[in-house]
Amino acid sequence: MQIKYNANYPGIDDLIKKAKQKIPRFAFEYLDGGCNEDVNLFKNTAELREVELKPYYLTKHVSSDIKTELFGHVYDAPFGIAPVGLQGLMWPNAPEILARAAFEHNIPFILSTVTTSSIERISEITEGKAWFQLYHPAEKEVRDSIIKRAEAAHCPVLVVLSDVPTFGFRPRDIRNGLAMPPKMTVQNILQIMGRPEWAIKTLIHGQPAFETLKPYMPKGLNMKQLGLFMNKTFSGRVNEEKIAPIRDMWKGKLVLKGVASEEDTEMAIRLGFDGIVVSNHGGRQLDAGQSAIKSLQPIVKNYKHKIKIMMDSGIRSGPDVARTLASGADFTFMGRTFMYSVAALGNEGGNHAISMLKVQLQQVMEQVCCKTVADFPNHLIQ
Numbered sequence: 001m002q003i004k005y006n007a008n009y010p011g012i013d014d015l016i017k018k019a020k021q022k023i024p025r026f027a028f029e030y031l032d033g034g035c036n037e038d039v040n041l042f043k044n045t046a047e048l049r050e051v052e053l054k055p056y057y058l059t060k061h062v063s064s065d066i067k068t069e070l071f072g073h074v075y076d077a078p079f080g081i082a083p084v085g086l087q088g089l090m091w092p093n094a095p096e097i098l099a100r101a102a103f104e105h106n107i108p109f110i111l112s113t114v115t116t117s118s119i120e121r122i123s124e125i126t127e128g129k130a131w132f133q134l135y136h137p138a139e140k141e142v143r144d145s146i147i148k149r150a151e152a153a154h155c156p157v158l159v160v161l162s163d164v165p166t167f168g169f170r171p172r173d174i175r176n177g178l179a180m181p182p183k184m185t186v187q188n189i190l191q192i193m194g195r196p197e198w199a200i201k202t203l204i205h206g207q208p209a210f211e212t213l214k215p216y217m218p219k220g221l222n223m224k225q226l227g228l229f230m231n232k233t234f235s236g237r238v239n240e241e242k243i244a245p246i247r248d249m250w251k252g253k254l255v256l257k258g259v260a261s262e263e264d265t266e267m268a269i270r271l272g273f274d275g276i277v278v279s280n281h282g283g284r285q286l287d288a289g290q291s292a293i294k295s296l297q298p299i300v301k302n303y304k305h306k307i308k309i310m311m312d313s314g315i316r317s318g319p320d321v322a323r324t325l326a327s328g329a330d331f332t333f334m335g336r337t338f339m340y341s342v343a344a345l346g347n348e349g350g351n352h353a354i355s356m357l358k359v360q361l362q363q364v365m366e367q368v369c370c371k372t373v374a375d376f377p378n379h380l381i382q
Contacts, residue, residue: 005355009344012316012337015353019343023198024191026176027090031339034283035168040291041283044314047291051323052381055368064365066358068373070108070308070331071157071253071274077358078373079321080108082312082335083133083159083257088116088208091342091349092201098338099125101350105358110159110333111212113146114230118211119153128154133257135161136242138235142216147249149212158250159277163258165237168285201346240271247272255310260295265303275308275330282313282335293327300328318360325376 009015020028034041068078081102087094095117102109103126111122113135122130132150137143150158177185192199202208210217217229247254256268257277268276278296280289289295292313300309311324312333324332337357342349364370368379 015340029172033172036287043291061369076106082333083110083112085114092205116208123153131157133159322364326380
């Protein structure tokens with residue numbers, strides 16, 4: 001895949017500014033916000049950026065390779081696209097745009113249970129290479145059906161979400177009518193009228209809906225009924241009893257997402273998970289918790305090489321990817337960076353963000369004389 005990005009938007013701040021101009025405020029604030037007072041949202045990136053790398057300028061260095069092996073597949077970069085709910089609300093057709101770009105660039109794309117494209121459609125776009133994140137259903141019949149669909153779609157990795165036992169308290173979404181049950185306000189309608197490109201494309205693609213969940217939803221639900229359905233259908237709290245049948249059913253790689261403690265890491269290993277994603281849901285669930293990078297450090301110290309350790313939350317740029325890998329993570333995921341890019345640049349957003357991140361990461365590796373991704377921890381300043 002050709003590495004080419006839009007030089008008018010060379011950094012994450014450029015994309016954020018443009019995205020804010022192009023989509024309604026309620027959609028931007030859903031994407032951009034955390035929970036409560038946004039403390040952990042900002043800590044995630046600020047504390048990650050306290051990580052420093054040591055360059056070895058006089059070392060004999062020929063080239064750097066950002067390719068990375070994970071679960072038996074060699075990806076072209078050590079980062080992937082994290083699952084994000086309601087992507088089509090932020091930009092019409094966003095999951096398909098990102099899935100296609102991920103496939104073309106040979107990086108993983110994780111589809112959320114509660115986003116706006118179906119398992120089957122994303123599998124078609126990615127030729128069965130997309131991962132799937134399971135938001136645990138309350139009824140085992142729905143759980144089993146979704147897992148069987150992911151298996152039929154040839155998803156290589158099932159990601160079990162663990163860090164949403166309850167919906168986060170998100171003041172922006174409450175004000176904007178995006179809490180459960182959702183509601184459309186006059187203010188929201190005026191915001192839509194002020195973003196005609198977003199409005200026209202939404203009309204073309206249709207109102208965003210939970211496509212994967214459609215087989216389980218009664219037809220003709222109004223917004224209040226949709227909220228009641230979501231509350232009834234999902235039980236985000238997972239435990240050993242709920243995980244065991246998933247491990248028995250799923251024959252591919254199994255990953256636990258939302259790990260923030262050594263205790264949960266140890267249990268993930270005992271329950272047969274192949275990997276974990278250290279995460280605090282992008283600062284959207286627990287404002288009083290640690291940043292993801294602070295949670296990662298003791299987990300890497302005690303469990304490296306016992307299970308694949310990945311991280312999301314707070315990672316925004318190529319240098320952030322480098323900092324995370326130097327801290328011991330095997331792989332990284334980002335959500336907001338890719339969604340800002342799609343909201344800013346539409347169909348070109350996926351390709352732009354991936355290309356930009358590849359160039360940024362390659363520059364860091366060349367600068368510090370790091371030959372491979374696996375060598376990054378040798379450059380960590382303790």
